[in-house]
Amino acid sequence: MNDWTEQLPEAARQYLYGRKLDEVECIVADLAGVARGKAMPAAKFAKQTHFYLPNSIFLQTITGDWADIEGQAFTEPDMILTPDFTTASAAPWTGDYTLQVIHEIADQTGAPVPIAPRNVLKRxxxxxxxxxxxxxxxxxxxxxxxxxxxxxxxxxxxPMGRSGRRAAARQAYSMSAVDEYGPVIDDIYDFAEAQGLEIDGILQEGGAGQVxxxxxxxxPVKLADEIFYFKRLIREAALRHDxxxxxxxxxxxxxxxxxxxxxxxxxxxxxxxxxxxxxxxxxxxxxxxxxxxxxxxxxxxxxxxxxxxxxxxxxxxxxxxxxxxxxxxxxxxxxxxxxxxxxxxxxxxxxxxxxxxxxxxxxxxxxxxxxxxxxxxxxxxxxxxxxxxxxxxxxxxxxxxxxxxxxxxxxxxxxxxxxxxxxxxxxxxxxxxxxxxxxxxxxxxxxxxxx
Structure with a gap:
């Protein structure tokens, strides 16, 4: 194994055991919690210690517009992103073998970028x-x-359940309601296991199709990382089942x-x-x-x-x-x-x-x-x-x-x-x-x- 792969968490190492890593997704969460970053071949990732993204990713609205900050020119200076290998996690829904890695974000002097959400929580x-x-x-x-x-x-x-009926409301804690979309739940469990994410429990809430x-x-930082990952994996599990x-x-x-x-x-x-x-x-x-x-x-x-x-x-x-x-x-x-x-x-x-x-x-x-x-x-x-x-x-x-x-x-x-x-x-x-x-x-x- 390359040196950097020896820093991976156990779940990521197990995911890659006997397999060839194809791609690494270098990601951060923007103000909305959307994953931003770059994907690159694993061979290229192994040769670099950091990469750059403009600070404008934290000035962007959910619709894609950019805010003007009073007294600050919109010059989009680069931030320096370095991998936090403790966050390395599988992306098990992809067609090839891919890892996601959340990155630390600093300015060009090495100071943490204060508007990055993960840095706000760390502060x-x-x-x-x-x-x-x-x-x-x-x-x-x-x-x-x-x-x-x-x-x-x-x-x-x-959604349409396995019974051919749409999920019903007012079924809080119903096991049969959860079973209606059991295949999605199964994939959530499987993806979470591959990513080394621990689920304490899943239950039906009061809304129709609400979990x-x-x-x-x-x-707190580790749990926020996990929610960031969970949102993505849950969306991917749902898409597999229409x-x-x-x-x-x-x-x-x-x-x-x-x-x-x-x-x-x-x-x-x-x-x-x-x-x-x-x-x-x-x-x-x-x-x-x-x-x-x-x-x-x-x-x-x-x-x-x-x-x-x-x-x-x-x-x-x-x-x-x-x-x-x-x-x-x-x-x-x-x-x-x-x-x-x-x-x-x-x-x-x-x-x-x-x-x-x-x-x-x-x-x-x-x-x-x-x-x-x-x-x-x-x-x-x-x-x-x-x-x-x-x-x-x-x-x-x-x-x-x-x-x-x-x-x-x-x-x-x-x-x-x-x-x-x-x-x-x-x-x-x-x-x-x-x-x-x-x-x-x-x-x-x-x-x-x-x-």
Whole structure:
């Protein structure tokens, strides 16, 4: 084997055992979480230590336009990308033997590019580490399998199951509902195994064709890498079976939306103990500080947790998506939930993030809120009792309002990075402006001849 292949994780080495590697995909996640980069023959990859991409990939909207950043010339300087071999993973859906490798991103002086989403998350994790803390996350991924939709003007429909009927809604936790699209699930498992990705469980959610995939807890950067990979492999598994997988927050009218619930705990780096629990097993003050940080600062990072116009269609009262900032123990109607657990695994669950957010940025934003709560030593409101769906709304309800709050949050800017926040806001403002130019079918139906 060549020297570089000896640095590969065990799963990647097993995938290549006795096979000839054909291609390497050198990738990074852009602001939307889309994989950008270059593919090259394995022989060429073996001969180079890095490659270049322009920084404009982080200035691009989801529609492909580029934002102008005030005071910054659009010269597209090159960034230097070097492979992080710990992320090397198979691309088992390809026709030949291909590896994917996520790359580190630095400027030409060697400093981390501050607007790269993976670097934003690393920055937040390093703030925890500087305090002697190790943040732990466990994400939950919700997504829909849907029928092929080649005409954007046509509504999205559930997929056809093996029974010959379309997937039905209101079948949460039904095993027979999962069996309806079992071949897709089987490929998800097979692809994940080939990539060395561990699945904690798969279940049917409440929407028609809606699936939830749980990941085990661990390092935030590693888990964000895995979600980045999972989104791609799930899409590929669906395409093999004549359907799409979508991570839109709200792809189907009158169905629940898809969330990325994030479970948080924090460990003392020296002792390995969960700082959310006291030695006697009771809840610590740090636990309440963390919850208070989420409660206080989530409105200002909603622009990250809910990045698109469609994201806010998920926030519908009494429709399985909390839109409040209440917290409670074992209560899924609150935006902030404390799951049932033993003291060593005590955690806080942020239920507000959408599955359409960039996993690096969504986790970074949630951790940033908790970090500020820990640093400021603040306390949350009293625990909510009862059905929080009936409580006051606590988050912005559209992109413009969310961006206003995001831009007026200097404490969060210091945690996430001022330059990143400036660029992110500019890109999202441009996306929203582009959306406002579109005339919807609703407008044509109800306004064309009536007003």
């Amino acid at each position: 937040v994790v390093e703030l925890y580490n500087a305090r002697g803390w190790v943040p732990i996350v466990a994400p939950e991924m919700e997504f829909f399998l849907v029928a092929r939709n080649v005409d954007p003007a046509h509504p999205v429909e559930p 939830e995939l749980n990941l085990r807890h661990g390092d 359907c799409y997988a979508t991570f839109m927050a709200k792809p189907i009218e009158d169905e629940p939306g898809s969330a990325m619930h994030i479970h948080h705990s924090v460990v003392d780096a020296k002792t390995g103990h969960n700082i959310f629990s006291e030695p006697d097993g009771s809840e610590s003050r740090a636990f309440l500080h963390f919850i208070a940080g989420l409660q206080t600062h989530i409105p200002a990072v909603t622009a990250i947790l809910a990045p698109y116009v469609n994201s806010y269609r998920r926030y519908v009262p009494d429709f399985a998506a909390p839109i409040n900032l209440e917290w409670a123990r074992d209560n899924r109607t609150t935006g902030l939930r404390v799951p049932v657990s033993e003291p060593e695994s005590r955690r806080a669950e942020n239920r507000l993030a959408g599955m359409d957010c960039n996993p690096y940025l969504g986790i970074a934003a949630s951790l940033a809120c908790g970090y500020l709560g820990l640093m400021d030593g603040i306390y949350p409101k009293d625990e909510f009792k009862g059905d929080a769906y009936a409580s006051a709304e606590g988050i912005p309800r559209n992109v413009a309002e969310a961006l206003d709050l995001f831009e007026a949050a200097p404490a969060l800017h210091e945690v996430l990075g001022p330059e990143f926040c400036r660029v992110y806001a500019a890109v999202k403002r441009l996306e929203y402006k582009e959306f406002l130019q579109v005339i919807s079918p609703w407008e044509r139906e109800h306004l064309l001849l009536n007003v």
